[in-house]
Amino acid sequence: MKFGVVVFPGSNCDHDAYHVIKHVLGARVEYIWHKETTLRMFDVIILPGGFSYGDYLRAGAVARFAPVMNAIVQFSRHGGMVLGICNGFQILLEAGLLPGALIPNNHMRFRCQNVYIKVLDNTSPFTREYQTAQVLRMPIAHYSGNYYADADTLKSLEDNGQIAFQYCEPDGTVSENANPNGSLLNIAGIFNPARNVLGMMPHPERAAEKILGSNDGLGIFKSLVDHA
Template structure:
């Protein structure tokens, strides 16, 4: 399986994603500059964390007009797998490839800490190796991570089981206290209707070796590797 990691000016999680794919899953991986429009040969595209274009205007608001985004749209229309992590999630929402948007954390602070998230959907291409209800320990590092969507969209996401991850406590309860940024419904990650585009604020690629404090991100990466294309 061949992964591509998109680099925008200001991406900073690109190397984390690259090494996690190469060294932990053993799959082949290449960087893709955001001006590229050719995704032939790739099976899975990762939009990494960071601050594309310095988060100027809005997080992901400038990057959504990069040439790669139209290519990703076509790639996903053809069934290709796409995951946005952190800033990548913000970009996918801005581009309309995922529902909802990310707003400034309700605390108005940059939150950088390990959090617990519960896997609410374990049938997606991004979570098939996880158990339903499994509590993962993954790091977050963001200022703009408050997931917001209108109530109609939220109802659809809930009804269709498209909430992938939810901030929770140690026991898996999605409490207000466990919500680090004020996200609606404690939502930390969602998947599109077709199930081939996902976005999440926590960083699975930064939780793949013991020295990083958690290896819980491996099941997300491995799910992408093993899901049928």
């Protein structure tokens, strides 16, 4: 079982993810430089949070053309697990590995706060450590986290069980009030149809140790280890 954490110019949550995998989980992990063109012997690739290429043009728009992305597309097509967190989610959408887009928050403010998210289904390789409908607490820190997709895409996400997490109240109620950025259907994270790719705006790697206030995010990494 080996994780790879991709490092783009401007990534800033790469070390957090590496730390959690190596020191909290005790699993094998390596950094992957964005100029790599081949991926060897990885089970899970993580696209970390940050501001790849300064968020120029659109968040994730330039990273999507980094040399490593071709290899990641191939890796995911062969069933490899890919987790995109925050900027990583934006990159997965720009790359077309997940449907829809993330546009600027509806209130035009950068949001850095803890949120509650609901696990919609615990049968995916990313969520098997959780219970269905379990509420998790973890931080968000983003300006462009407002999930948009057209009505047909939203319906297919719902019908295929591709919505991974929804922003909710502490008791699990999915409400407008609990939505920090204007995302349609309160979407905080989605899977691809094969469920080997997950993109999410909240940061599980920043909520993986009790001493940091919450370890609700650790389950995602643990689920992946168990899956392998």
